Amino acid sequence: xxxxxxxxxxxxxxxxxxxxxxxxxxxxxxxxxxxxxxxxxxxxxxxxxxxxxxxxxxxxxxxxxxxxxxxxxxxxxxxxxxxxxxxxxxxxxxxxxxxxxxxxxxxxxxxxxxxxxxxxxxxxxxxxxxxxxxxxxxxxxxxxxxxxxxxxxxxxxxxxxxxxxxxxxxxxxxxxxxxxxxxxxxxxxxxxxxxxxxxxxxxxxxxxxxxxxxxxxxxxxxxxxxxxxxxxxxxxxxxxxxxxxxxxxxxxxxxxxxxxxxxxxxxxxxxxxxxxxxxxxxxxxxxxxxxxxxxxxxxxxxxxxxx
Amino acid sequence: xxxxxxxxxxxxxxxxxxxxxxxxxxxxxxxxxxxxxxxxxxxxxxxxxxxxxxxxxxxxxxxxxxxxxxxxxxxxxxxxxxxxxxxxxxxxxxxxxxxxxxxxxxxxxxxxxxxxxxxxxxxxxxxxxxxxxxxxxxxxxxxxxxxxxxxxxxxxxxxxxxxxxxxxxxxxxxxxxxxxxxxxxxxxxxxxxxxxxxxxxxxxxxxxxxxxxxxxxxxxxxxxxxxxxxxxx
Numbered sequence: 001x002x003x004x005x006x007x008x009x010x011x012x013x014x015x016x017x018x019x020x021x022x023x024x025x026x027x028x029x030x031x032x033x034x035x036x037x038x039x040x041x042x043x044x045x046x047x048x049x050x051x052x053x054x055x056x057x058x059x060x061x062x063x064x065x066x067x068x069x070x071x072x073x074x075x076x077x078x079x080x081x082x083x084x085x086x087x088x089x090x091x092x093x094x095x096x097x098x099x100x101x102x103x104x105x106x107x108x109x110x111x112x113x114x115x116x117x118x119x120x121x122x123x124x125x126x127x128x129x130x131x132x133x134x135x136x137x138x139x140x141x142x143x144x145x146x147x148x149x150x151x152x153x154x155x156x157x158x159x160x161x162x163x164x165x166x167x168x169x170x171x172x173x174x175x176x177x178x179x180x181x182x183x184x185x186x187x188x189x190x191x192x193x194x195x196x197x198x199x200x201x202x203x204x205x206x207x208x209x210x211x212x213x214x215x216x217x218x219x220x221x222x223x224x225x226x227x228x229x230x231x232x233x234x235x236x237x238x239x240x241x242x243x244x245x246x247x248x249x250x251x252x253x254x255x256x257x258x259x260x261x262x263x264x265x266x267x268x269x270x271x272x273x274x275x276x277x278x279x280x281x282x283x284x285x286x287x288x289x290x291x292x293x294x295x296x297x298x299x300x301x302x303x304x305x306x307x
Numbered sequence: 308x309x310x311x312x313x314x315x316x317x318x319x320x321x322x323x324x325x326x327x328x329x330x331x332x333x334x335x336x337x338x339x340x341x342x343x344x345x346x347x348x349x350x351x352x353x354x355x356x357x358x359x360x361x362x363x364x365x366x367x368x369x370x371x372x373x374x375x376x377x378x379x380x381x382x383x384x385x386x387x388x389x390x391x392x393x394x395x396x397x398x399x400x401x402x403x404x405x406x407x408x409x410x411x412x413x414x415x416x417x418x419x420x421x422x423x424x425x426x427x428x429x430x431x432x433x434x435x436x437x438x439x440x441x442x443x444x445x446x447x448x449x450x451x452x453x454x455x456x457x458x459x460x461x462x463x464x465x466x467x468x469x470x471x472x473x474x475x476x477x478x479x480x481x482x483x484x485x486x487x488x489x490x491x492x493x494x495x496x497x498x499x500x501x502x503x504x505x506x507x508x509x510x511x512x513x514x515x516x517x518x519x520x521x522x523x524x525x526x527x528x529x530x531x532x533x534x535x536x537x538x539x540x
């Protein structure tokens with residue numbers, strides 16, 4: 001793409017006017033966030049290139065879909081979806097995610113390649129990978145000394161990998177920390193199927209069950225990580241949001257804001273709480289030594305013989 | 308007399324030094340140790356204890372550095388697990404079990420945030436002053452008496468948050484997240500109404516969001532609701 005070359009030289013230049021307004025706005029927003037230090041994009045990530053690639057995907061017309069996806073969804077949702085992608089430093093060109101139309105609202109859905117890329121960028125995480133367990137393969141787990149589920153053994157049989165959904169027994173994902181600690185997530189095929197039953201990707205799941213099973217278990221493993229991470233970064237919000245998007249039939253209804261308000265109204269400021277007074281408040285400055293003596297005195301008084 | 312010094316506040320990091328004239332404490336260590344060191348004018352040895360509310364980076368980034376410096380850190384078991392540090396200088400504290408550091412009696416209490424075992428602190432000095440420290444909680448279950456100093460979160464105000472959602476600056480999903488993890492102005496006003504503020508000398512409003520708060524509106528509203536001396540660091 002010739003755009004790639006031009007864009008590399010003009011990092012600070014605002015994209016040309018004739019390019020789609022959404023792309024311009026999203027790029028501007030991302031640049032602003034970067035300047036404010038709200039997000040930290042990988043050094044090799046070009047926002048403009050990623051947005052450009054996204055724009056091509058969104059406007060693409062093929063034989064099946066006569067209208068491009070961008071015309072089927074609300075402009076607002078396009079802006080959000082583009083932001084979600086860019087904040088996470090992902091690109092549809094690298095198959096790190098897809099744009100999906102959920103009831104007229106565009107959402108960015110991370111692929112498992114995307115999740116792997118994002119997780120690896122979290123501080124302290126060295127690698128993340130997943131494998132499928134085929135029927136007839138030996139797979140063992142155990143609880144380690146910390147009481148966490150840990151990987152023990154997976155004897156793979158390459159002939160067992162038939163590529164058929166019925167032959168998959170489950171899948172697991174390992175997240176490895178820099179210090180070598182590993183976190184294991186295992187899902188049985190039943191669990192995977194339950195997760196798939198929520199989705200609208202049926203045809204893809206039937207066609208590539210192996211890849212989709214990996215994706216599901218990676219997403220499950222990542223959720224545990226991402227939700228417990230720091231909330232200070234907008235990056236994580238975007239990540240959490242696209243993780244939430246996973247298999248959501250439609251955009252989450254935000255109506256439960258009222259629920260939060262009710263919860264607060266019901267529970268806030270109800271119970272009395274105070275410090276139990278152990279000593280008379282002292283009015284002058286106490287040196288640590290004196291306090292120690294004071295305490296000893298008290299002890300003596302309590303334990304000594306009573307007259 | 309309690310002296311409160313804000314070294315850092317907000318989602319980029321929180322760290323406060325409080326002293327009753329005898330014992331100095333650090334509330335949160337959410338910035339790098341170098342920044343804490345500088346903020347304390349290099350007098351880290353004066354600090355007798357560091358109280359940490361929960362494991363988010365903007366509250367515990369500097370914990371490791373403080374430990375290396377030999378400082379004693381107080382946190383809940385859940386926070387310790389979240390931070391993932393194992394060190395003899397970490398003291399585990401529990402909600403509603405009070406303890407002493409120098410001239411302070413400290414009562415931790417549970418707060419409402421999206422992490423494991425977050426805490427707030429009620430601190431009473433032997434000189435009679437009583438300080439409430441509560442941040443990263445979308446409401447407080449408890450009521451307090453005889454408070455003289457308040458250090459409390461006021462992360463957002465509903466109007467600014469709603470405006471940001473309407474204008475597309477904030478994703479709608481984020482609104483719920485903010486409301487379910489942080490103290491908003493409107494809820495804070497309810498808190499002020501429910502508590503006895505007669506002895507309160509100072510109110511420090513902490514952790515204002517860069518985007519979702521209008522400082523002027525917050526200042527005026529709190530001033531009207533309390534009539535107290537307000538600091539927004």
